[in-house]
Amino acid sequence: MALYVQKYGGTSVGTIERIEAVADKVKSFHDAGHQMVVAVSAMSGETNRLIGLAKGISETPDPREMDVLVSTGEQVTIALLSMALKKRGINARSYTGWQVGIKTDSSYMKARIEDIDTSSMRAQLDAGGVVIVAGFQGIDDDNNITTLGRGGSDTTGVALAAALKADECQIYTDVDGVYTTDPRVVPAARRMEKVTFEEMLEMASLGSKVLQIRSVEFAGKYKVPLRVLSSFKEGNGTLITMEENSSVENPVISGIAFNRDEAKLTVKGVPDIPGVASRILVPVSEANIEVDMIVQNVSEDGTTDFTFTVNRSEYQKALGLLKTIGEEINAREVTGTDDICKVSMVGVGMRSHAGVASKMFKVLADENINIQAITTSEIKISVVIAEKYLELAVRALHTAFGLDAEATEE
Amino acid sequence: MALYVQKYGGTSVGTIERIEAVADKVKSFHDAGHQMVVAVSAMSGETNRLIGLAKGISETPDPREMDVLVSTGEQVTIALLSMALKKRGINARSYTGWQVGIKTDSSYMKARIEDIDTSSMRAQLDAGGVVIVAGFQGIDDDNNITTLGRGGSDTTGVALAAALKADECQIYTDVDGVYTTDPRVVPAARRMEKVTFEEMLEMASLGSKVLQIRSVEFAGKYKVPLRVLSSFKEGNGTLITMEENSSVENPVISGIAFNRDEAKLTVKGVPDIPGVASRILVPVSEANIEVDMIVQNVSEDGTTDFTFTVNRSEYQKALGLLKTIGEEINAREVTGTDDICKVSMVGVGMRSHAGVASKMFKVLADENINIQAITTSEIKISVVIAEKYLELAVRALHTAFGLDAEATEE
Incomplete structure (x- = not known):
């Protein structure tokens, strides 16, 4: 008998029929003897509907009242799911954020969980009941309703699992796991059975939008085994786990992420003197433009070239x-282009294997793909290339590094 | 400077535009120096939408979860109204039932208010702020969300006014007051400036659906001056007040209520022995058929006739x-008809004036309207007549008792 925390996203509870399907799934776990805690999102579309009402009143609605408003979305879902479970003869009980005792700080619309009181959940579980919790919400010390920001229901699930020391936190979504890369680009992409938290963090930040990044950090910090599964398809999903638990047969590269949504800017011939990087980047960040990669080339003639990437929508402004x-x-010249993309190879195996970068560059060179910028971290290598080569590059790398389904790992 | 509790119903907050109009109204009271507490209903249609979702899962949804579900409707409105007031530079703050401390019993879907903690509202008022409260909801001793049943937002308004010892409780709705009778039937019907609680109770139960009856009882019990006004039209509305405060010039009759939604059943030739009334009525009530008027004629030949009325929808069953x-x-015979209606004259002045009944019967006789049954209470006389005479009877009585607009009171 295990204690599972399951989280179902907006698409998984988007209609009455889907809520009934979730109830069936929860019942099957409960019938198998497991203790079940279920966190849910608002029905898909509902949060946008509520935000639309607020925008009808003000473009900048009061943040405290915004949280009062949008937190109703999850409250609707917990009531409906509890009804569906009761109909199936299961002692289910819904809990809003304040009822379950999810204490957060007072940062409306982006609050952070500080503490969870598990006593009421424990009592309900000990009585053989199922606990249904509204995701995404909590209360602060003054009993104000807060929300964790978009996608925060994942964080609720992980935080509940950590507080309850659950055996596993299962995030049900509309994909059946984390893939080695986007299957729409590489048909041979393979679902990973396992991936480490570090790899998942690098993947998530690079656009594999499976899990909210904060929930992965949280799970890593509290060592909560995290599993991503499909609500609509049977399967084991992908387990996100501590590096220590991974087997030695880990592939060098776990996955390839990419992002089309980038633009590149270069300041050429910048005097190579201390403080020049900040003279360039501080005004950019003060203009609320988020900077992604930053590359500074080696100085030769007393000047240097300074390249960085931004979100494509901010290209003209930047x-x-x-x-x-x-x-x-x-500076001698300022240039830029918005027809680029970023391709990143991620893998904890990289740490102990030399030559990953050189192999990557050779694969791209063999396809005549020019690399415009490179950055590396301990478990990731990212390159900027022309956007038109994206599919070609990802497929070539996917095959070369043994990630294709049915392929032997190198 | 007064302390007002205002309550706005679902139609008054049915759209963003209407919520903005309510914010304007609340602001004008606040700007005039009054302390303002505002209770609101769900936006019109919202409660039905939520009930529809629940019915999609079960015809008999779990009552606890039903309250979790429908209470979100008012929560949406308090957030939107508070945003609209903040936009106008007013320090408004929303409170759900649990946040404001409306304690109820645990009867889900029809809970009764037991206690209201006024400390948080007082603090907000003392800070020059406006208090926005979700109507219709509360919490029980175990922190479960409860609702007061349909129309319960009126009760919330009155209970807040009683707890805060407000100068007046103003119920904003889509009519501009309580009329002497339905203006659709009698164009000369007149808005009453004042009506007593007792009269209002008799009117409300007879189908003048202006105020939820429980809120009127509550206001009477706690001596809260209650005013019904239109959200859409300027005016003083109707003040519902203690009889003691009414002037001696009170008319004998305050208003005429009627109800088409009735059917009449008669058991003829019943042996006139003790217990026979209960032998007839107990099975009816056990079948959940609600009985309205009950008339038992005088016994003559050792048998009696027993007549009562029920809601027309239950006629066949009854x-x-x-x-x-x-x-x-x-019994000799059982007969019935569903083409009847009930007309009731209500007025506290009746107590000290003889002859109201005989005058009423004469007015009807002059119009050749046959009276099929009569019941009376201290401040009300009701008759059952054929439905086809309803308009004729109400207009004739309205004129005869001096209720027509511009008419001199008799």
Whole structure:
């Protein structure tokens, strides 16, 4: 008998029929003798409907009242799911954030969980009951309703699992696991049985939008085994686990992430003097433009080239800003392009294997793909290439590094 | 400077535009220096939408979860109204039932308010703020969410006014007051400036659906001056007040209520022995058929006739049941009709004026309207007549008793 925390996202509870299907699934776990705690999101579309009402009143609605408003979405789902379980003869009970005692700080719309009182959940579980918790919400010390920000229901699930020391936190979503890369780009992409928290963090931040990144950090911090599964398809999903638990047969590369949503800017011929990087980047960040990769080439003639990438939607704004900055710091030239993409190979196995980068560059060179910028971390290598080569690059790398389904691992 | 509790119903907050209009109204009271507590219903249609979701799962959804579900409707409104007031520069703050401390018993879907903690509201008012409270909801001693049953937002308004010792409880709705009778039937019907609690109770139970009856009882019990006004039209509405405060110029009759939704059943030739009334009525009530008027004629030949009225929708069910009962108690005949209606004259002035009944009967006789049954209470006389005479009877009585607009009171 295990204690499972399951989390179902908005698509999984998007209609009455789907809520009934979730009830069937929860019942089958309960009937098998497991203790069940279930966190749910708002029915898909509901949060947007509520935000639409608020925007009808103000473009910048009061944040405290925004949380009062949107937290109703999950409250609707917990009531409906509990009804569906009761209909099946199961002693289910719904809990809002304040009822279950999810204490957060007071940062409306992006609150962080500080503490969870498990006593009421324990009592319900000990009585043979099922606990249904509203995801995404909590209360602060002054009994104000708070929300964790979009996607925060994943974090609720993980936090409940950590507080209850659950055997596993299962995140049900509309994909059946984490893949070695996007199957729409590489048909041979393979579902991973396991992936480490570190790898998952690198993947998530690079656009594999399976799990909310904060929930993965949280699970890693509290050592909660995390599993991603499909609500709609049977299967084991992907287990996200501590590196220590991974077997030595780990492949060098676990997956390949990519992001089309980037633009690249370069300031050329910048005087190579201390403080010049901050003179470029501080105004950019003050303009609320988020910077992703940052690459500074080796200086040769007393000047250096400074390259960074931003979200493509901010390209024009960033370019205009940089031209002004370029003049101020006597840069030779400011250039940019928004037809690039970023491809990243991720794997904890990389740490102990030399030559991953050189092999990656050779694979791309063999396809005549020019690399415009490179950054590396301990478990990740990212390159910027022209967007038109994205599919070709990802497929070639996927095959070369033995990730294709049915392929032998290198 | 006064302390007002205002309550706005579902139609008054049915759209964003209407919520903005409510915010304007609340602001004008606040700007005039009054302390404002505002209770609101769910946006019109929202409660039915939520009930529809529940019915999609079960015809008899779990009552605890039903309250978790439907209480979200008012929570949405308090957030939106608070946003609209904040936008107008007013320090407004929303409170759900549990946040404001509305304690109820544990009767889900029809809970009764037991206690209200006014400390948080007082603090907000003392800080110059406006208090926005979700109507219709509370919590029980175990922190379960409860609702007061349909229309319960009126009760919330009155209970808040009683707890805060407010100067007046103002119920904003889609009519501009309580009328002497339905203006659709009698164009000359007049808005009453004042009506007593007792009269209002008799009117409400007879189908003048302006105020939820429980809220009127509550206001009477706690001596809360209650005013009904329109959200959409300027005016003083109708003040519902203690009889003691009414002037001696009170008319004999305050208003005429009527109800088409009735059917009449008669058991003829019932042996006039003790216990026979209960032998007829107990099975009817056990079948969950609600009985309205009950009339037993004087016995003459050792048998009596027993007449009562039920809701028209239950007529066939009641008739079938009565035929069985009739045989068991050896009644001569069971008859019934569903083309009747009930007309009631209400007024506290009746107590000290003889002859109201005889005048009423004469007015009806002059119009050749046959009276099929009569019941009276201290401040009310009701008659059953054929439904086709309803308009004629109400208009004739309205004129004869001096209720027409511009008419001199008799």
